[in-house]
Amino acid sequence: MAIRNRKINPEDDLGFGPQPVIKNQPLINKDGSPNVKRTGLPFFNTANSYHTLITMSWKKFWLMVLSGYLLLNIIFAFIYMSLGPGSLDGSASTGNAAFNHFMDAFFFSAQTISTVGYGHISPRGMASNSVAAIESMMGLLAFALATGLLYGRFSRPSAQIVYSKNILIAPYLENGRGVMFRLANLRRNILIDLEVEIIFSFNEVVDGKPIRRFYPLQVERRKVSVLTLNWTIVHPLDENSPMIDMTKEDLEKSEAGFAVLLRAFDDTFSQTVHSRTAYQHHDIVWGAKFKPVFDRAEDGRIILDLSKISEHELYEFKELAK
Numbered sequence: 149m150a151i152r153n154r155k156i157n158p159e160d161d162l163g164f165g166p167q168p169v170i171k172n173q174p175l176i177n178k179d180g181s182p183n184v185k186r187t188g189l190p191f192f193n194t195a196n197s198y199h200t201l202i203t204m205s206w207k208k209f210w211l212m213v214l215s216g217y218l219l220l221n222i223i224f225a226f227i228y229m230s231l232g233p234g235s236l237d238g239s240a241s242t243g244n245a246a247f248n249h250f251m252d253a254f255f256f257s258a259q260t261i262s263t264v265g266y267g268h269i270s271p272r273g274m275a276s277n278s279v280a281a282i283e284s285m286m287g288l289l290a291f292a293l294a295t296g297l298l299y300g301r302f303s304r305p306s307a308q309i310v311y312s313k314n315i316l317i318a319p320y321l322e323n324g325r326g327v328m329f330r331l332a333n334l335r336r337n338i339l340i341d342l343e344v345e346i347i348f349s350f351n352e353v354v355d356g357k358p359i360r361r362f363y364p365l366q367v368e369r370r371k372v373s374v375l376t377l378n379w380t381i382v383h384p385l386d387e388n389s390p391m392i393d394m395t396k397e398d399l400e401k402s403e404a405g406f407a408v409l410l411r412a413f414d415d416t417f418s419q420t421v422h423s424r425t426a427y428q429h430h431d432i433v434w435g436a437k438f439k440p441v442f443d444r445a446e447d448g449r450i451i452l453d454l455s456k457i458s459e460h461e462l463y464e465f466k467e468l469a470k
Contacts, residue, residue, distance in 0.1 A: 175407070176407045176424055177426060178425060180423060180424030180426075181424075198300075201297050209301070216290075220257075220261065220290070221254055221257045221261065222254065224260075224261070224283050225253040227279055228253035228276060228279065229250055229253050231273075231275050231279070234273075235276040236253065236271060236272065237270045252269060255269075257283060260280050260283050261287035261290070262287060263284055305414050305416075305417040305419045305421050306421055307339070307410070307412060307421040308334040308335045309332070309333060309334065309423040310332050310454055310457055311329060311331045311425045312457050313431070313458035314329070314431050314433045314436075314460065315327060315328065315329040315406060315432050315433070316328045316433050316436045317385075317436075318435075318438070319437060319463060326368070326382045326384050326385055327365070327382070327385065327391065327406075328381065328382050328437075329380075330379060330438060331378065331410070332377070332378040332379070332441075333375050337416040338374065338376070338416075339374070339421075340373060340415055341371070342371065342373075342412040343371045343411045344367065344370060344379075344381055344408065344410050344411075345410075346367060346408055347362050347363070347365070347406070348363045348364075348404065348406055349363070349406075350399070350403065350404040350405070351402045366384070367382060367383050368382040368383070369382075375412070377452055378441055378452065396432075399429040399432065400429050400430075403429060404429045405426060405427065405428045406426065406428075407424070408426065410422065410424070435462055437461060437463045438459070438460045439456060439460060439461055441453050441454070
């Protein structure tokens with residue numbers, strides 16, 4: 149397999165460079181996250197910890213918050229228990245005394261850490277009052293931290309872009325072909341000054357050694373002013389394309405992939421947002437074209453059905469499946 153287009157240096161300012169061949173492992177996942185495991189990082193780093201807490205899923209975030217809240221109250225409950233049954237006034241330990249004492253200490257800890265203080269149970273003595281004072285201070289700091297993280301998660305500008313599930317080798321212009329996929333904005337905000345970049349990668353043997361190559365692909369339209377509907381990205385398979393002589397078998401054998409990088413300006417937050425995704429050779433559909441995603445309402449307004457963003461149909465064009 150030879151690449152016709154040698155005018156483009158595959159290592160020119162792409163951020164990847166030549167890589168040793170790694171079987172079935174793209175550098176960017178479908179959701180845009182990097183598929184690279186980093187080692188040698190410091191065990192505790194404030195910036196990395198904040199980034200992890202801001203970017204983790206909501207499910208993991210709430211699980212971590214609830215787990216931390218329960219664990220902290222359990223620890224302080226055992227501390228109060230270790231001070232003896234008389235450390236808390238108002239504790240009614242009947243039946244299973246140890247269990248009831250623990251539950252009284254646990255709920256007193258929950259009231260102290262949140263600074264609610266119902267008054268039914270109160271600390272007695274210097275030791276228990278000192279522990280309660282320390283816990284209340286930790287509670288103020290913990291709730292301030294949780295509030296800051298929630299604000300950071302809600303206020304962090306991000307793009308919610310839906311991409312077509314597959315990338316198509318479809319008819320383009322007259323008797324031409326093109327690599328196509330489409331995208332749309334999932335939010336009701338307005339994205340302006342959008343710019344897209346596609347990086348095509350594949351395994352190539354150079355001097356008997358397999359190397360992962362990365363090439364930027366030219367697209368029909370790299371920028372659009374505003375995204376109100378959907379946007380179909382097209383890379384023409386012409387004499388300037390590094391894919392012009394590649395067949396379906398070539399793409400599979402070389403484990404070809406496409407990394408998509410999208411930049412846009414969010415009019416709501418007045419900040420630049422980014423979105424990424426990736427396609428692999430098994431995501432390519434040869435000889436197909438996208439179905440329309442538009443309809444019109446009774447009043448004449450255009451309806452964009454985002455659930456149809458990935459719908460396509462096969463197209464009889466024999467040269468496409470060569």
